[in-house]
Amino acid sequence: MVAKKTALDKDLKWQRRMDAGVVEAASLSAKLGLALVFLFACSAFVALYMGGLPQSGFLIAAAVIGGYMALNIGANDVANNVGPAVGSKALTMVGALFIAAIFEAAGAIIAGGDVVSTIKNGIIDPNQMPDPQTFVWAMMAALLAAALWLNLATWLGAPVSTTHSIVGGVMGAGMAAVGIEAVNWPTMGTIAASWVISPVLGGLIAAGFLAFIKFKILYTENRVAAARKWVPILVGVMVSAFTMYLMMKGIKKIWKADVSVVIAIGVAAFFLTLFPVRKAVFHASRDMTGRRKEIASLFRLPLIVSAALLSFAHGSNDVANAIGPLAAIVSGVDSGEIVTSAPIPIWVMVIGAIGISAGLILFGPKLIKTVGSKITKLDPIRAYTVALSAALTVIVASALGLPVSSTHIAVGAVFGVGFLRETLSHRRRIETAPMLVGDNVETDVQKQHIEALRQLDPFEAERAENKLHKRLLVRRRYAVTIATAWVVTVPAGAFLGALLFFTIRGIML
Template sequence: MPDTYRKPTLDKDLDKIAVMEEATGLLNRSFVTPGLALVFIFLCAVISAVFVTGHPGAVVIVAAATIGAYMALNIGANDVANNVGPAVGSQAMTLGVALAIAAVFESAGALIAGGDVVSTISKGIIDPVAVSDPNVFIALMMAALVSAAMWIHLATWLGAPVSTTHSIVGGVMGAGIAAAGVDAVNWPTMGSIAASWVISPFLGGIIAAAFLAFIKTAIIYQDDKIAAARRWVPVLIAIMTGTFATYLALKGFKAIIKVPLGTALLIGFGVAILSWIVARPVIARQSRGLENRNQSLRKLFGLPLIFSAALLSFAHGANDVANAVGPLAAIVHTAEVGEVASKVVIPLWVMAVGAAGISLGLLLFGPKLIRMVGNQITKLNPMRAYCVALSAAITVILASWLGLPVSSTHIAVGAVFGVGFFREWYTENSTRRAEYVARHSINKADDETTASNTGRPDEQRRRKLVRRSHFLSIIAAWVVTVPAAAVLSGVLFVILRFALV
């Protein structure tokens, strides 16, 4: 009899040991990522010291490089999620594949098309005359970098995707006010930036909802879904490739060659026609033997989503690396030359710090925000994720045409919200959907919205609606970004000003 009791007791003890080992592993893992981030920041400081040893202001440059590396890590942790989140949330690619694609294309965009000249005063926010003293300018830029990085770090920890551009804008504004007073700020420029808080997410949401409405009408709620997909999916792929070609011509390669909007549109139109010709036989071949159900349609949108994630990451690396290395390059130039310039050349080692930091930040800390954007705001499938990706590119093109300063973060997240809120409205109000449901017996796995209607009212509501808690927290983070970064930057400027005297 005693033997019959020893085995369960031993099993329980072993289970406790296994649980303790698992907990220890998780605890150790939680220290690994910050440790790797600190190692990267230290290496950036060492590399900068190697390049600037013997130069005037070497100590300031090394300190700035350390801060720039920290900023780049935070950009990768927060901002890149918008490019790959929808594709991951729709299960078009795994998280690991998304991280690899984003890291490679972010780095490529930064190094190939990131530009070698940037404006030292971000977006003309501060009058250059007001900060013409080199020491004042260096303190201003360092305060802006630190405040923006700290704010993005906090937002990432809270799970809120925020605009890195707006964070830098707020940092420059706050330090500028502390340095030269309120009159030094270009308030019309700040007004246009504030207007973009509303315009860019709203526009992104409207465009994404419009494309989703078309897909539902032309493909999903047709009696023969596969035949409709053969006709319209090549057109949708052509629209996406043409749009991205225009987007890359305007934004992705702007540092290499300046392309007028009309020329970029012609390039996009040519690419769209070519991709339509190529996509027709490919989609026809992929659709052979597919069942007449929504699950089959998802397979046709998987590859376009992978390409869109890669292209968005490339364009983001080309554009947003300046948020990390622009102020750093300005500090390096000012410390070495001893004067403030309106535009400066970015040294290769500075660009490498930005590119490597963004990619490493994505790999170490990006999954949290990727999951937030991909599946915690609203449920995405490949069709909805396609609408989000296409909306992001189209909105940037429209904003460039209108001359509006917009945030890619606000656009992408606004598109996710637009898709979610449109689904709510469409489910309750669409007569086409109601007629289709009445004509067909829909399998639970084929139409998730209809399946949810058969459940309890509270369960139906939870599945259908956008998560309001995430909606409110993200909107609040957007509104607070500029003033929070400005206040923190102003305080830091005062401290740094005295330290650099």
């Protein structure tokens, strides 16, 4: 009877897995179908709008590639803005997708600018291009190379920098078109430095704020009184940081203010926020007993606002990764010249804005889950420090003239929070190791082993328990996967860019 029941359980589990696989396959097919509809709409619009112009077929292909790049930016890069809010349950997945899609599109259209640089970060010298046609081919190859790499990284579950992706594509296509001398190698050196600077700086700032919150609020006898004192200040710091961040990154193409003006407005934002928030926190904490979950709830609203503002700033900046090369192709075909900065036709901006939002909604949840919950467990307090770090790190790096990547900063901040938790939990035994999805069976077996070992050798049992506890706070395999993807991004983009340039040139000649 037991054997029959076990066999039946296995059959039911197998059937459930099969059913889940069918549903997942159907969902993926529907998403791919909607993505293809968007790309077809891009091609149809350009065909109708520019069908009579010379090389209209080339422009149609470029528009489809630009739309494909925008989809992949939305699928991969936007996760950094809303992932912590979703992982901490301050936002639902649907709510995060809705907010991010709106603010990404708004940032791209409102603050994306009227002119865009066609050569990302000055990686290659356009004056060395032999003719405008070669330049256009190189830009198309770079755009497609970056999009393909982002697509692969998303499939692997690795959040990577879209800026580094397009930089690699431009570098590879430029080297294929002109030679190694076309590349600005000192600039490439600063980009390579950002692989280390961005995550380390983001991790340190996030860990520093989390440690401050723990020792000043969570580890005190009267948490409610401590929260009333420090939470308004922390929220004020966040408002001040995001005000300066938006001025430096979000609306810089609309209004570029001096550093002194940015700092003055940031300070004013802090004091204008401090007193209303202090009153709101006092009101919200009247019935609190001091539980951690109650204190954490005070950070939910600031976290939601930060997700919206990060998305706006991201849309205003990173839409250029999709439309910069596309604008270069359009201007190059229209003028017959090599352009280093190009006006942005409204239809190009719309393709970028809609594409990013569509990619986020269709394919973004996978990376949102990775950033928000699979690397380490986040609650509103930890997620707050990640969001604050994203803004502060950009401000600090800009002041010091250091190259940074917003993607690397956000993910580095998540790891910084996780590793700080490991350190503090190892020393103080305050938190218990969380049960992470996918590790349940393995964890149960290890815990049974520890209990058996405790009867034989308590010291070894404690060591084994410490190892299990520490390992589960940060999932190392994600660290390895993401770090590898970061290091490989530029070389992979360069290889694809060169390969696609030779392919395009072979087709066109």
